Amino acid sequence: MTEQIEQIRAVMKRVFGFDDFRPGQEETLLKTMTGQPTLAVLPTGAGKTLLYQLPGVMLDGLVVIITPLISLMQDQVDRLRNVGQSRVAALNSSLDYQEQRWVLSHLSDLDFLFTSPETLIKPDVLRALHNQTISLFVIDEAHCISQWGPDFRPEYLLLNQALTTLKPQRLLMLTATATPAVQDDIINRLGLNINQVSRVVESVNRPNIFLAVQHLDNQDAKRRRLLELVTKLGTSGIVYLSSREGANQLAAWLNEQTSLRVAAYHAGVAPIDRYRIQQQFLTGTLDLVVATSAFGMGIDKSDIRYVIHFQMPVSLEAYVQEIGRAGRDSRQALAILLYCRGDEQIPLLLGKIDLPSAEILDQIKVGKTTDTILGDAAHVVSFYLTQGMSGREVVNVFAKLEEKRAGQVQRMLSYVQEDGCRRQNLLAYFGQREFLSDKFTCCDLTNPDWVVADLDLPPVQKKVSLPVLDWRSRLESLFAQPGLG
Numbered sequence: 001m002t003e004q005i006e007q008i009r010a011v012m013k014r015v016f017g018f019d020d021f022r023p024g025q026e027e028t029l030l031k032t033m034t035g036q037p038t039l040a041v042l043p044t045g046a047g048k049t050l051l052y053q054l055p056g057v058m059l060d061g062l063v064v065i066i067t068p069l070i071s072l073m074q075d076q077v078d079r080l081r082n083v084g085q086s087r088v089a090a091l092n093s094s095l096d097y098q099e100q101r102w103v104l105s106h107l108s109d110l111d112f113l114f115t116s117p118e119t120l121i122k123p124d125v126l127r128a129l130h131n132q133t134i135s136l137f138v139i140d141e142a143h144c145i146s147q148w149g150p151d152f153r154p155e156y157l158l159l160n161q162a163l164t165t166l167k168p169q170r171l172l173m174l175t176a177t178a179t180p181a182v183q184d185d186i187i188n189r190l191g192l193n194i195n196q197v198s199r200v201v202e203s204v205n206r207p208n209i210f211l212a213v214q215h216l217d218n219q220d221a222k223r224r225r226l227l228e229l230v231t232k233l234g235t236s237g238i239v240y241l242s243s244r245e246g247a248n249q250l251a252a253w254l255n256e257q258t259s260l261r262v263a264a265y266h267a268g269v270a271p272i273d274r275y276r277i278q279q280q281f282l283t284g285t286l287d288l289v290v291a292t293s294a295f296g297m298g299i300d301k302s303d304i305r306y307v308i309h310f311q312m313p314v315s316l317e318a319y320v321q322e323i324g325r326a327g328r329d330s331r332q333a334l335a336i337l338l339y340c341r342g343d344e345q346i347p348l349l350l351g352k353i354d355l356p357s358a359e360i361l362d363q364i365k366v367g368k369t370t371d372t373i374l375g376d377a378a379h380v381v382s383f384y385l386t387q388g389m390s391g392r393e394v395v396n397v398f399a400k401l402e403e404k405r406a407g408q409v410q411r412m413l414s415y416v417q418e419d420g421c422r423r424q425n426l427l428a429y430f431g432q433r434e435f436l437s438d439k440f441t442c443c444d445l446t447n448p449d450w451v452v453a454d455l456d457l458p459p460v461q462k463k464v465s466l467p468v469l470d471w472r473s474r475l476e477s478l479f480a481q482p483g484l485g
């Protein structure tokens with residue numbers, strides 16, 4: 001064991017230039033390398049990429065990394081190239097047919113392959129990978145397997161079959177937030193034995209983020225409070241809400257009312273503009289992003305000082321992920337949720353999918369009715385139907401998921417209505433009870449007299465400034481795009 005750790009340390013120093021492990025890294029690496037299927041729940045910023053980069057350097061064979069966002073794959077490929085690892089490729093739908101063929105015919109020249117679940121489960125991809133020695137199979141953002149919502153990716157459910165086909169030598173599941181129940185769900189859905197999977201779970205507690213909820217009488221009062229907060233807090237922050245239209249309007253309004261540089265970000269913004277907004281936010285030429293949950297995964301900005309929720313997120317998991325983007329530099333940060341009575345209706349409605357009857361679903365299954373009547377749910381429902389489910393079974397699956405979702409919203413509401421300590425409430429949900437915290441910097445309940453000025457938020461460092469685009473005209477052009485997410 002010690003010998004292996006020494007070896008790992010030596011490679012870490014030589015290839016990646018690190019002297020020490022971050023919490024959870026050493027344990028995860030040791031378990032993974034010795035061949036134990038491992039589920040690691042490590043907060044964002046814990047250095048998760050090293051957990052597969054390092055084995056990839058030490059082991060013979062291919063490391064396959066399943067990752068949900070195509071936009072992040074290139075970033076991950078570049079990072080590996082930056083540390084001198086050139087035998088790396090991404091395989092996804094952004095490549096044309098020829099490029100995909102090329103990657104598949106050069107698998108034996110690679111140490112690392114990044115791909116999405118949708119691409120992985122294609123028969124020709126599975127066939128090509130089947131002929132390779134896969135030294136490590138990594139499922140990044142593994143909570144996606146257990147997730148439910150409009151963004152649900154049903155192909156995650158086929159990863160268990162892919163594992164059976166590919167028989168990788170080692171398996172690592174990575175996620176930033178997962179309750180014990182979600183951890184079990186991930187393991188079960190991958191067809192693994194609960195008792196044979198090792199878990200490395202680091203606390204979700206972020207002591208440098210002050211937690212607050214403010215109850216307001218109506219939506220108008222909420223807007224006024226938001227304006228007051230962002231004016232005081234300045235740069236850099238994120239305001240989360242649930243609709244695209246709402247994000248556009250709020251961003252335009254804040255641009256008008258403040259001297260801050262504000263942009264809206266959601267799935268309806270063109271990819272090129274999304275990329276630009278991310279870059280401007282990273283380099284400090286944007287102060288504030290008003291966003292739906294589409295903004296965040298892969299945002300590696302260490303000095304975000306505050307996250308304001310203008311609407312309730314769909315679950316405490318989502319909340320923890322979203323506020324976790326603040327204060328990555330370990331300095332003081334603020335997470336505040338603005339709440340009006342009845343706000344919980346929004347996440348409840350968001351999860352609602354109006355399914356046609358079981359009979360109509362059966363007709364769709366045999367091709368007698370078109371699946372266009374399913375609207376947004378078409379992809380997910382068609383997936384279940386082609387997997388052999390009957391219309392009745394699909395209706396039951398959706399009913400169960402809706403129940404689960406309502407429970408998550410209810411649990412989020414209990415955080416909002418907590419009267420003891422918010423941190424305790426949040427950690428209890430993740431099965432963690434022990435924590436050390438100064439009641440003054442903990443939450444609005446343990447420090448009821450808190451004001452923004454007392455929080456000791458560090459001033460933001462001025463950075464190289466890039467030309468700022470005309471956001472107002474951009475926002476106006478976005479107004480035309482209704483819809484959610």
Ligand SMILES: [Zn+2]
Pocket residue numbers: 420421422423424439442443444445446
């Ligand atoms: Zn507290």
